[in-house]
Amino acid sequence: MAESQSQSLTTLAHIRNHAIKSRQLYESQMDLDASRTSARLEATIKELQDQIEQQQAALENLRAKFNGTNSSASLAFASSDPRQRLKQLRTLKRAYTSLKPTATFLPEKDSVLPTLLTTRSLQQNVQGTKDAISATESQLSTTSSLLRTEEQNLHDANLITTTITSRIAKLQIDHEEQSEKSPTQLANDLIAAKRAQKATYDEKIRLLGDDLQLFITEILSPMLAAEALGGPVVGDMLDVQDETLAAGFTKKGRAKSTSKAPSERSRQLKIDQIWGNNAAVDDAHITEAEAADQEMRSLIESLFATLVGPGGGKAYFEVERETAAVRFLVRAGVAKLHPREARKVRLVDFGAELDD
Structure with missing residues (x-):
């Protein structure tokens, strides 16, 4: 229990340090010197390379622990033997326990990694926005053409409706006039x-x-x-x-x-x-x-x-x-x-x- 609280306090301390560093970086003025930027890029690359080496070392360490009967292939599937299965579970517990107190990787104060990640995200968003604009313009052109066609069809339909309505009215008037005439008058007409x-x-x-x-x-x-x-x-x-x-x-x-x-x-x-x-x-x-x-x-x-x-x-x-x-x-x-x-x-x- 005490060990769990200690790990929680350590993680919380890391988070607070990262928040303080981020606020300081946000409030500080950006350095636009080209030589300073190159140095920061080199430092960031070295930091990432170190992190990669650490991760590789940790991976090799895990592989060394799982050599023999406790290989990763044997842990991929649960064994039918209860004793072997218990052994697998204990091995997995030790692995999770060893990984749990590992501190979260956070870039240094002068690192340009956040800027690079932000720039990449912005570039992706800008490119996505451009693609969306192009697709919207094409769809708008197609929709406008369809709208003009439908408007012309509506105009023709209205003309046909008006003509048919006037024709029906004329036929009704003629029918009423014919119904009022005598057979002689109809014959003469x-x-x-x-x-x-x-x-x-x-x-x-x-x-x-x-x-x-x-x-x-x-x-x-x-x-x-x-x-x-x-x-x-x-x-x-x-x-x-x-x-x-x-x-x-x-x-x-x-x-x-x-x-x-x-x-x-x-x-x-x-x-x-x-x-x-x-x-x-x-x-x-x-x-x-x-x-x-x-x-x-x-x-x-x-x-x-x-x-x-x-x-x-x-x-x-x-x-x-x-x-x-x-x-x-x-x-x-x-x-x-x-x-x-x-x-x-x-x-x-x-x-x-x-x-x-």
Whole structure:
């Protein structure tokens, strides 16, 4: 009992001495002299080396005590023999008893070991803080991007909700108005709506027809005439002049020289030969492009008449011969030839699927 109290008093004395030394070190001014710092570092290193040597000596002492039967390997596991187990316990007790009064290692007053340990701890904390800042910035960027996406989705959802709400309100108003009308009034409104719709469609058809006629006259007819005269197919030569059509093309499809223009009579004979005697109207001479224009217009009118006529859009129109206009419509996917008769052609009924 007295021995235990003595050890406690010794440990308490060491703690008080360490507290006094730490307070003195804290209150004293730090020495910034480089030579003094080097000397303190060397002293600290020597102190640590001495401590290591002491620990190694203590370790060798313990190993010497545990040689033979009382080796560390034999003490690792409890023996099944009661006497041997008691011996192991006594050996462990002696080891703990010898280690208990050992004074705690405390650095000297001038030692820089606390400063080094503090510096290492601060460096670890600073590096950890930097890593945490980098990770937080990356997470913040990802979160900001996700937030912008969600805000855009919310904006779209609000617009959809507003549109659907207004549409529902309009439908409700229309339903209330319809429920208050008589069958005659409903029929008249339906007829008026269909007539207005038909008028709108007729106007769109007229505008599309005008655009088609303009396209044929100004753009398509010269290229059709060039293909009919043996030149390149439609689309290979975009800018075809009347002089080029009048001069004609070689057997290889190249434009002939326009330095010597053919006579008007030979030119009209060639036009009649290619486009037929219908190329002249009221004995007035027309150009190759005008003849191709008339042929395309006549072909489209005949195909439209066949499409809306009897046969439900399945009837074919029989042409006198395969012309550049027929080939162009087929290549464009607007018309299709009969699978067994090459001179029969019809327009593709794009509205048949909608009717079905």
